[in-house]
Amino acid sequence: MNEPARESVGEPALVALRGAFFAYEEGPPVFSGLDFGIREGRALALLGRNGSGKTTLMRLLSGGLRPGDGRLTVEGRPVTYDRKGLTRLRTTVQLVVQDPDDQLFAASVAQDVSFGPLNLGLPDDEVRARVDEALTALDIAALADRPTHLLSYGQRKRTAIAGAVAMRPRVLVLDEPTAGLDPDGQERLLTTLDGLRTAGTTVVMATHDVDLALRWADDVALLTASGAHTGPAAVMLARTDLLARAGLRLPWGVAVTRLLREQGLLDDTAAGPGTPEELAALFPYTPVERPG
Structure with a gap:
């Protein structure tokens, strides 16, 4: 039985899955009756063993996958999966995948970051303003004209995140954003994410690093075979029973x-x-x- 997403009185989830069922074609259910919510203004770390459904959950939250049953809501309103509904969702939630090479495709950094705002049909001056804002937020303004194939791995990570930030989402969902970065690169990225949070973006991070989750997150969601168990980071990461079921160490x-x-x-x-x-x-x- 899934534990419901934790919501304090007066603090409903900004984005939520309610009673969600999902299974890949001819595969067993990944989720059944899943309740999961993202509270605005809270840094949320998503943890679980490989195969626990972290990536599937993130794609359900961002509209890349659609639940076979149940519903996805934004501010309590069900998401529709037509063009209008998905545009509304993607201006609320943006997903950055683990491998930046799966996300970058334009010739230069600025061109890549501008792709999302251009697809919204925004005027050119608004697109330029969003690109400049995102590049500055990710500390890569000097790389605006750099060909993406000449970027280091860490620079490609930042460019991929900048492309999502340029959409000005209320929720930024990151799949293993620190993976592959050296310690200095990890700290610089965490500083950048703290800046985004200060500016009003809610950040959700999938990670295997329990130590990172403890010092970075306000809330933690542990994915086990019985569903998502969500609560304050210090409380959840002291639950040795749930950590064992999630395949994680103390x-x-x-x-x-x-x-x-x-x-x-x-x-x-x-x-x-x-x-x-x-x-x-x-x-x-x-x-x-x-x-x-």
Whole structure:
């Protein structure tokens, strides 16, 4: 039985699947009776083992797939899968796939980023404004005229995200956005995503990295064979039962926090460290001077 998407009183889901069923042709059901919601203004991490349905769920939310039963809603209104309904959905939700090469096709960065706004039939000056805004937000304005085939992997990732941002969606859904990036590239991308969130974009990230989810997300959705289990990140990522069913390990920060509390080194009400750097800040090293 699926747990319903968590919605506090007065905080309905902006985008939601209700009672959704989906199966690929001649395959077993991926979802049956799925309830899942995205709350506006919350950073949501989507986690689960390979084959748990993360990519399918993201494509259902963005309109790339259609549920065989149930419904997709935006602000409580059912989505229609005609041209008008899908245009409305795609100006609300944008999906960026894991491999940027599956998304980039234009000759230059600016041309690629302009594709979505042009398809909306916007005037040229509005398209240029959106492209400039998206390139600046992703810190790739200097690459506007660069041929896409000459971009590094990290630059291609940013260009793919910029193409989605240029649509000015309320929800940006990212499939493994940090995969393939070195640590510096990951941190730069997370800083960029924080900037988008500050500007009002709700960000959903699919990831296998429980440590990243713990320090980045407000909410976490764990996909198991019984459905989607959603709640506050710190609570969900301490649920060893659900983590095991989702094929995930306990986050480093949760394990360390438990150990510190067991040893009386951290108050029960204090926030635990999410990274080694935060642990070092809690217990700064003081060299011991040895006599003579």
